Amino acid sequence: MAVKDFWKRHENLYFAVSNKKVILGVTVFLAIVALAIFGPMVTPYDYEEFAGRGYQPPSKEHWFGTTIMGRDVFTQVVFGLRSTLLVGFLAGTIASAIGLVVGFVSGFFSGKAPDEGLMALTNIFMVIPSLTLLIILSAYLPYRGIATQAIIVAATAWPWTARAVRSQTLSLKSQEFVNLSRISAAPTFRIIREDIAANMFSYVFMVYILQFNGTILSSVGLEFLGLGPTRGISLGLVLQNAVNWNALHLGMWWWTIIPGLILTLMIVSLYFINTGLDEVFNPRLREM
Amino acid sequence: MVDRKQEPILRVENLTKVFSSGVFFRQFTEAVREVSFEMYPGTIMSLIGESGSGKTTIGRMVLKLLRPTAGKIYFQEQDIATLRGKAELREYYRRVQGVFQDPFSSFNPLFRVDRVFDMVYDVFLPDVKDREERTREVLRKVNLNPERVLHQFPHQLSGGQLQRLLIARALLLDVKVLIADELISMLDASTRMGILNLLADICQSTGMSVLFITHDLALGYYISDYTMIMHRGRLVEQGATAEVYHNPIHPYTRMLFRSVPDIGHRWDPKEKFVPEQVSREIAEFYASNSGRGFAQVSSSHKVLMSLD
Ligand SMILES: Nc1ncnc2c1ncn2[C@@H]1O[C@H](COP(=O)(O)OP(=O)(O)OP(=O)(O)O)[C@@H](O)[C@H]1O
Numbered sequence: 001m002a003v004k005d006f007w008k009r010h011e012n013l014y015f016a017v018s019n020k021k022v023i024l025g026v027t028v029f030l031a032i033v034a035l036a037i038f039g040p041m042v043t044p045y046d047y048e049e050f051a052g053r054g055y056q057p058p059s060k061e062h063w064f065g066t067t068i069m070g071r072d073v074f075t076q077v078v079f080g081l082r083s084t085l086l087v088g089f090l091a092g093t094i095a096s097a098i099g100l101v102v103g104f105v106s107g108f109f110s111g112k113a114p115d116e117g118l119m120a121l122t123n124i125f126m127v128i129p130s131l132t133l134l135i136i137l138s139a140y141l142p143y144r145g146i147a148t149q150a151i152i153v154a155a156t157a158w159p160w161t162a163r164a165v166r167s168q169t170l171s172l173k174s175q176e177f178v179n180l181s182r183i184s185a186a187p188t189f190r191i192i193r194e195d196i197a198a199n200m201f202s203y204v205f206m207v208y209i210l211q212f213n214g215t216i217l218s219s220v221g222l223e224f225l226g227l228g229p230t231r232g233i234s235l236g237l238v239l240q241n242a243v244n245w246n247a248l249h250l251g252m253w254w255w256t257i258i259p260g261l262i263l264t265l266m267i268v269s270l271y272f273i274n275t276g277l278d279e280v281f282n283p284r285l286r287e288m
Numbered sequence: 289m290v291d292r293k294q295e296p297i298l299r300v301e302n303l304t305k306v307f308s309s310g311v312f313f314r315q316f317t318e319a320v321r322e323v324s325f326e327m328y329p330g331t332i333m334s335l336i337g338e339s340g341s342g343k344t345t346i347g348r349m350v351l352k353l354l355r356p357t358a359g360k361i362y363f364q365e366q367d368i369a370t371l372r373g374k375a376e377l378r379e380y381y382r383r384v385q386g387v388f389q390d391p392f393s394s395f396n397p398l399f400r401v402d403r404v405f406d407m408v409y410d411v412f413l414p415d416v417k418d419r420e421e422r423t424r425e426v427l428r429k430v431n432l433n434p435e436r437v438l439h440q441f442p443h444q445l446s447g448g449q450l451q452r453l454l455i456a457r458a459l460l461l462d463v464k465v466l467i468a469d470e471l472i473s474m475l476d477a478s479t480r481m482g483i484l485n486l487l488a489d490i491c492q493s494t495g496m497s498v499l500f501i502t503h504d505l506a507l508g509y510y511i512s513d514y515t516m517i518m519h520r521g522r523l524v525e526q527g528a529t530a531e532v533y534h535n536p537i538h539p540y541t542r543m544l545f546r547s548v549p550d551i552g553h554r555w556d557p558k559e560k561f562v563p564e565q566v567s568r569e570i571a572e573f574y575a576s577n578s579g580r581g582f583a584q585v586s587s588s589h590k591v592l593m594s595l596d
């Protein structure tokens with residue numbers, strides 16, 4: 001009985017843990033995060049160290065094989081994964097935060113001065129070709145760390161979040177249920193929590209996941225062009241090196257396929273979480 | 289019938305609402321223009337007008353969801369703009385309630401429909417112990433089967449069911465004024481009649497008055513004691529229902545009554561309906577009148593004679 005009551009009270013949680021997409025996505029994503037956390041602890045090598053003979057396929061000593069120069073691919077991948085996740089987390093957070101604030105404020109004051117100003121700014125950022133801006137900015141900064149890269153990526157990622165959040169706020173504002181709560185003399189905090197925040201939350205969460213994904217992809221893209229962090233390693237850099245050394249032509253599948261696969265799995269798992277959560281939050285999409 | 293000896297429960301004076309939008313290219317929409325009327329206890333007043341004429345806007349101002357650009361609204365002779373603080377607002381909403389035009393967006397999609405009742409209990413009736421039983425009772429009054437509708441999500445119910453849930457919600461409270469915006473638009477003819485009769489019953493027994501917003505002339509005639517005709521934000525004619533329906537003066541009102549199809553009367557290509565002709569008739573009507581503002585046709589019938 002107590003168990004049943006618990007699930008009744010935490011209905012969303014129940015739908016979340018019984019949604020196959022969410023379970024699959026979360027499992028894969030957590031596995032990748034675990035790899036990024038524990039991988040660097042278990043590997044005996046350093047990612048820049050020449051760990052053994054070059055051109056070695058996966059073996060007991062080198063789980064993901066070695067590069068042409070004899071660096072350990074597993075070590076490079078797990079260290080690279082750390083910084084890639086960090087960039088995604090930082091850039092995704094910054095972009096979502098800016099987009100949320102800008103979108104919410106301009107939606108709230110729709111048609112008034114703050115809205116017109118913020119939307120003009122958003123549109124300017126939107127039409128700037130983001131890759132060009134990224135290349136120019138990156139090229140001008142002699143030293144680039146993870147934080148710099150995250151800020152650069154976030155600067156071009158926030159506008160579409162802002163637009164999406166604005167239109168969501170607008171449509172919430174015109175919803176009669178907010179008015180119904182008002183004429184029910186409901187406490188303001190209840191209206192904000194249940195009518196506005198709850199209806200925004202699922203959206204915000206998804207925006208965040210999409211931003212996380214998008215920023216990881218654009219930072220990998222930057223690294224691939226040689227415009228990543230000036231020091232350190234990341235998944236994009238691993239892939240860039242592999243391509244520079246013609247790894248695929250040389251039959252070194254472990255150097256390209258493995259990091260590529262991990263990157264793909266990460267992105268796909270987040271998409272699964274995203275669509276699964278949509279079903280959880282939105283009663284319309286629940287399979288009853 | 290309108291009982292002039294009683295004090296009005298709600299009095300609206302020169303109510304005006306102008307919407308503005310845009311900063312660089314400012315646009316103004318005059319949704320409501322100098323509207324005045326009075327509502328008396330126990331009566332049903334219908335507010336009739338074409339789409340976009342400003343009916344909903346008037347209702348929203350009475351419900352304090354929109355602030356009037358000009359004009360005043362008095363509830364029991366108190367200016368509602370002077371209501372201050374949570375407590376005064378709560379007492380106002382205990383007496384003045386509404387049912388909105390769009391039932392689908394009146395429910396928060398994330399919550400079961402019971403929430404709209406719970407909010408009423410939480411705020412206005414915190415001492416009620418048997419909430420569920422009381423809810424079932426009002427649901428049966430609006431001809432809903434409680435088993436079918438309670439504990440459902442809004443998207444699982446039809447527009448007509450949602451509309452009746454909202455009516456039931458308003459009936460939980462002992463309201464003095466009900467703003468009913470197209471309240472039965474989604475109901476079939478027989479359920480409609482049931483609801484209308486229920487409303488009329490309640491008005492008679494409790495003295496509730498209803499502002500019945502509609503564009504259905506037949507319904508207006510059936511239910512209301514008093515009729516107001518609205519055109520482009522202005523009240524063009526108002527009076528006791530029988531007088532307005534049997535002796536319409538304003539050309540817009542006349543046109544409205546002409547354009548109602550009779551049962552058993554088929555469309556005829558020779559009877560063309562020309563909107564420009566109506567505008568011209570209205571303009572000529574205003575030009576031919578020497579009087580300003582409203583003319584009193586009888587003690588309970590007024591017509592707008594000219595725009596100034
Ligand atoms: N929030 C708003 N902002 C700007 N204009 C508005 C707003 N709400 C209503 N209007 C305008 O005010 C006018 C009157 O609208 P209202 O909703 O009161 O009409 P209505 O008589 O209820 O029409 P309907 O029968 O279609 O419901 C319309 O021209 C509408 O475009």
Ligand SMILES: [Mg+2]
Pocket residue numbers: 343344345389469
């Ligand atoms: Mg309306």
